[in-house]
Amino acid sequence: xxxxxxxxxxxxxxxxxxxxxxxxxxxxxxxxxxxxxxxxxxxxxxxxxxxxxxxxxxxxxxxxxxxxxxxxxxxxxxxxxxxxxxxxxxxxxxxxxxxxxxxxxxxxxxxxxxxxxxxxxxxxxxxxxxxxxxxxxxxxxxxxxxxxxxxxxxxxxxxxxxxxxxxxxxxxxxxxxxxxxxxxxxxxxxxxxxxxxxxxxxxxxxxxxxxxxxxxxxxxxxxxxxxxxxxxxxxxxxxxxxxxxxxxxxxxxxxxxxxxxxxxxxxxxxxxxxxxxxxxxx
Amino acid sequence: xxxxxxxxxxxxxxxxxxxxxxxxxxxxxxxxxxxxxxxxxxxxxxxxxxxxxxxxxxxxxxxxxxxxxxxxxxxxxxxxxxxxxxxxxxxxxxxxxxxxxxxxxxxxxxxxxxxxxxxxxxxxxxxxxxxxxxxxxxxxxxxxxxxxxxxxxxxxxxxxxxxxxxxxxxxxxxxxxxxxxxxxxxxxxxxxxxxxxxxxxxxxxxxxxxxxxxxxxxxxxxxxxxxxxxxxxxx
Amino acid sequence: xxxxxxxxxxxxxxxxxxxxxxxxxxxxxxxxxxxxxxxxxxxxxxxxxxxxxxxxxxxxxxxxxxxxxxxxxxxxxxxxxxxxxxxxxxxxxxxxxxxxxxxxxxxxxxxxxxxxxxxxxxxxxxxxxxxxxxxxxxxxxxxxxxxxxxxxxxxxxxxxxxxxxx
Numbered sequence: 001x002x003x004x005x006x007x008x009x010x011x012x013x014x015x016x017x018x019x020x021x022x023x024x025x026x027x028x029x030x031x032x033x034x035x036x037x038x039x040x041x042x043x044x045x046x047x048x049x050x051x052x053x054x055x056x057x058x059x060x061x062x063x064x065x066x067x068x069x070x071x072x073x074x075x076x077x078x079x080x081x082x083x084x085x086x087x088x089x090x091x092x093x094x095x096x097x098x099x100x101x102x103x104x105x106x107x108x109x110x111x112x113x114x115x116x117x118x119x120x121x122x123x124x125x126x127x128x129x130x131x132x133x134x135x136x137x138x139x140x141x142x143x144x145x146x147x148x149x150x151x152x153x154x155x156x157x158x159x160x161x162x163x164x165x166x167x168x169x170x171x172x173x174x175x176x177x178x179x180x181x182x183x184x185x186x187x188x189x190x191x192x193x194x195x196x197x198x199x200x201x202x203x204x205x206x207x208x209x210x211x212x213x214x215x216x217x218x219x220x221x222x223x224x225x226x227x228x229x230x231x232x233x234x235x236x237x238x239x240x241x242x243x244x245x246x247x248x249x250x251x252x253x254x255x256x257x258x259x260x261x262x263x264x265x266x267x268x269x270x271x272x273x274x275x276x277x278x279x280x281x282x
Numbered sequence: 283x284x285x286x287x288x289x290x291x292x293x294x295x296x297x298x299x300x301x302x303x304x305x306x307x308x309x310x311x312x313x314x315x316x317x318x319x320x321x322x323x324x325x326x327x328x329x330x331x332x333x334x335x336x337x338x339x340x341x342x343x344x345x346x347x348x349x350x351x352x353x354x355x356x357x358x359x360x361x362x363x364x365x366x367x368x369x370x371x372x373x374x375x376x377x378x379x380x381x382x383x384x385x386x387x388x389x390x391x392x393x394x395x396x397x398x399x400x401x402x403x404x405x406x407x408x409x410x411x412x413x414x415x416x417x418x419x420x421x422x423x424x425x426x427x428x429x430x431x432x433x434x435x436x437x438x439x440x441x442x443x444x445x446x447x448x449x450x451x452x453x454x455x456x457x458x459x460x461x462x463x464x465x466x467x468x469x470x471x472x473x474x475x476x477x478x479x480x481x482x483x484x485x486x487x488x489x490x491x492x493x494x495x496x497x498x499x500x501x502x503x504x505x506x507x508x509x510x511x512x513x514x515x516x517x
Numbered sequence: 518x519x520x521x522x523x524x525x526x527x528x529x530x531x532x533x534x535x536x537x538x539x540x541x542x543x544x545x546x547x548x549x550x551x552x553x554x555x556x557x558x559x560x561x562x563x564x565x566x567x568x569x570x571x572x573x574x575x576x577x578x579x580x581x582x583x584x585x586x587x588x589x590x591x592x593x594x595x596x597x598x599x600x601x602x603x604x605x606x607x608x609x610x611x612x613x614x615x616x617x618x619x620x621x622x623x624x625x626x627x628x629x630x631x632x633x634x635x636x637x638x639x640x641x642x643x644x645x646x647x648x649x650x651x652x653x654x655x656x657x658x659x660x661x662x663x664x665x666x667x668x669x670x671x672x673x674x675x676x677x678x679x680x681x682x683x
Contacts, residue, residue: 011581016588042365075526082519129629136625139584142591165390169379172369173360179335180434181354181384227414229371255578255626 004253011252019146020138020258024244026153028214028262030198032240033160035215036222036233037191040171044216045096046084049103050199051211053080055131056106058203059113070148073200081196082189107208134207134259138248149201156194167191168229206259214240217266224277243269286312288351288438288469289334294343296326296333302341303329309488309497313349313437316461316470318480318500321490327473330490331442334471350437354384356471357435359427360442367416373426374411377402380433394433401432405459421452428459438469445476457483543666550597550661551673558662563639563675568600568656574623575604575654583625586632589659593670596659601672603634604680607646607653619646621655621672637662637671644676652681 011017038044054077061072084099114128130137141149160167169177170187178184202211222235247262254261290310297303304326311317321327332338334345336354347353357380380401381394402408405425410418415426424444431439441460445453461483464470474480480487480500487503489496496506549555552562572589574582586603589596608620620633636655638644647653657674 014581014585014588016584017581040365040369079523079526129627133627136580136583136587136630139580140587140591162388165379165382165388168371168375169382172371172376172379173366175337175360176358176379176430176434177382178337179354179356179358179360180380180382181336182382183384223370227370227372227417228412229369229375232370251626252578252580252584255580257626258580 007253008249016139016141017252019141020248021245023141023146023149023153024138024248024262025241026157027149027198027201028218028240028244029237030153030156030160031202031211031214032218032236033156033233034191034195034198035219035240036236037167037171038195038215039219043085044212045099046081047195047199047215048212049084049099050077050081050196051203051208052103052107052110053077054196054200054203055208056110056113058131059110063113063117070200073203074197077196077200078193081192081199085188085192130207131203132207132209133257134203134210136258137203137207138258139252152197152201156198159194163187164233172229206262210259210263213263213266214244217263217270218243221266221270221273224273225280239269239273240266286314286349288313288315288347288349289356290346290348291334292344292346294330294333294345295341296329296338297341298329298338300341304490304495305342307343307488307490307495309486309495311438311469311471311486313469314464314467316464316483316485317472317488318484318486319471319473319488319490320475320477320480322475325490327490328442331440331473334440352436355434355436355438357431357433357439358442359424359431359439359444361444361446362423362427367423369415371415372412373402373407373415373418374398376415376426377411377429377433380430383434397433398429401429404432405429419452420448421455424448424452424456425459428456432463432468435468437467438471439463440471440473442473443475444472445474445479544663544668545666546661546663546668548663551658558664558671559637559640561637561639561660561673563642564658564673566675568658570602570656571599572596572659573602575602579624579626582623583630583632586623586634590632590634590670593659593661597661599659600656601659602654602656603672604652604654606650607648607677608633609646609649621653635669635671636674636677639673639675642675644674646677647679651679654678654680 035047038047054073057073057076058069061069064072066072080102084102111128166177166182166187169182170184170191174184199211202214206214218236218240219232221239222232226232226235243265244262247265248258250256250265251258251261287310291307294307295302295305296307307330309317319327319330329338333340335356335358347355377398378390378394381390381397382388399408399411402411405428407422407425407429410422415423418426428441428444431441439460444456444460448456457479460470460472464483472479472484481504484500484503486499487496489503489506496503498506547553547555548558549561552560555561572585574585577585589601603621603623605622605624608622610618610620612618619636621636622631622633624631636657637660655672655674655677657672660671660673662669662671
């Protein structure tokens with residue numbers, strides 16, 4: 001145990017470990033905050049769909065040789081997010097199938113692109129597996145990526161705090177909010193954009209396939225234990241941050257893939273909270 | 283009485299996407315009125331409601347708001363969705379969301395909190411204000427939503443089939459509460475298919491249908507129903 | 518409104534796509550950052566032993582070792598001259614010019630990605646390389662080299678330790 005703490009202290013001297021923890025905690029926190037909106041609107045699957053679109057966009061960006069992937073990933077994911085969230089309102093059943101097609105289609109297209117136009121000096125299956133599962137991406141962030149993640153995460157948190165009451169109203173009862181004259185269309189576009197941004201960022205953290213976990217696990221766990229909306233929001237954020245930090249630490253100690261370890265921590269946390277919830281009788 | 287008019291619909295045509303469902307609707311609501319909007323399913327009651335609330339624009343005609351009532355100032359009690367019944371929120375949080383209005387700012391200040399508390403006390407739910415919404419009974423949840431609607435109301439409430447899904451006793455209780463509110467000065471528009479309730483509580487009735495809609499005071503409506511006894515399931 | 522937005526995005530993307538990484542200029546640095554007087558990148562005298570290892574990747578978990586080597590490859594300037602120890606499979610590689618290069622690999626925990634660090638013997642070192650994929654340990658000094666305008670990183674070694682059979 002002592003030895004492990006010593007190793008950990010030694011690892012913390014590495015700059016990329018510190019970066020990983022900072023970015024990991026912030027991004028997972030934002031994902032949890034937005035996950036509250038998605039889960040309570042019964043739109044959880046959109047998180048998964050969007051992450052696959054982000055993967056496809058990233059493949060295209062790599063093939064095009066863009067200096068910064070985000071320049072393509074962000075606009076594409078944002079546009080898809082806005083479209084998907086609108087479609088959900090209008091045509092329930094049809095929207096479902098369309099999301100599935102778009103999601104899997106992007107995944108396949110992305111993989112084919114990577115194979116046809118392998119990035120220079122790249123290892124195709126390695127790159128794909130890193131992007132999908134996020135094996136070490138969070139530990140190999142460039143300084144630019146760290147700054148971008150930091151700035152966007154802080155922006156998302158601030159926006160959430162400022163628009164907190166509107167977010168509650170929109171999530172609980174959108175029609176009622178509209179009847180009060182609140183511009184629900186504009187806010188929905190706004191929220192969809194922010195969700196897309198966080199999903200694009202989170203791809204670095206846990207990889208495309210596991211982003212849903214970051215969006216969903218904290219919220220569902222918090223709902224087992226908290227009964228107020230504010231409680232759920234705060235609890236999800238803290239849960240997510242703790243599990244992300246814990247997951248990163250465990251993975252560097254044990255040599256396990258970072259993304260999957262974070263998700264495993266989330267799952268364990270969920271089991272724990274479910275137990276607590278049952279004991280509390282909620 | 284023209285001075286007391288709060289809402290006036292003139293030659294209103296309502297519908298979606300340019301296609302009108304009902305045309306030529308004319309009615310007005312005065313202060314202290316209790317209007318029932320009746321009609322069969324699909325007759326356009328919901329569309330009319332959405333048009334009055336400003337959720338969809340009228341295809342033709344005009345809606346005017348006067349006497350202290352502004353557009354978006356109608357307190358709305360919608361039908362509950364399944365998702366809401368299990369939503370994690372306290373009663374307090376739900377009611378407070380009714381105090382947010384276009385232009386009233388993004389934050390909840392003391393005044394809004396006071397307004398919310400007042401309305402919760404009015405409906406006798408202030409003792410459960412920190413309880414979880416999803417643990418309440420159907421009737422209690424309706425009262426919470428009604429308190430929210432009161433917070434959002436300038437001086438008029440619009441209730442959409444509030445009794446659907448509730449048992450007879452809770453329904454009666456709800457109607458009594460609404461009637462009390464009306465007696466203390468709140469103007470009520472109630473959307474319903476419950477004609478017996480209309481006859482009992484309403485002061486005026488608007489019956490929406492494809493043939494010219496019927497708008498009048500409730501005694502005329504009773505006579506109207508008598509003449510159409512065979513067509514409506516009301517004896 | 519949405520069409521305009523999509524059009525604007527498309528234009529922005531097209532603009533940025535044309536700012537593809539510029540032509541890489543020829544590297545004007547010295548042949549070896551360790552020994553600035555080196556006549557070519559191979560001309561580096563042996564270093565003094567025993568080395569005090571500053572970065573021991575053989576002790577780190579696979580996740581950390583991979584991340585650390587990645588950082589060294591990306592931010593090489595921070596590591597020039599530091600004593601590094603690596604453990605991993607040995608991999609020879611024949612370049613198009615017919616030159617035989619020697620690498621030690623570091624795999625990530627899933628085994629699907631690997632990073633390679635080239636090993637360059639110091640002047641006069643006579644190293645017997647084992648079979649491909651044999652586990653070896655290499656201790657040496659991290660260096661940035663220049664081969665006719667091409668910049669690359671390498672580990673200067675006096676010798677290698679063969680640790681295991683394939």
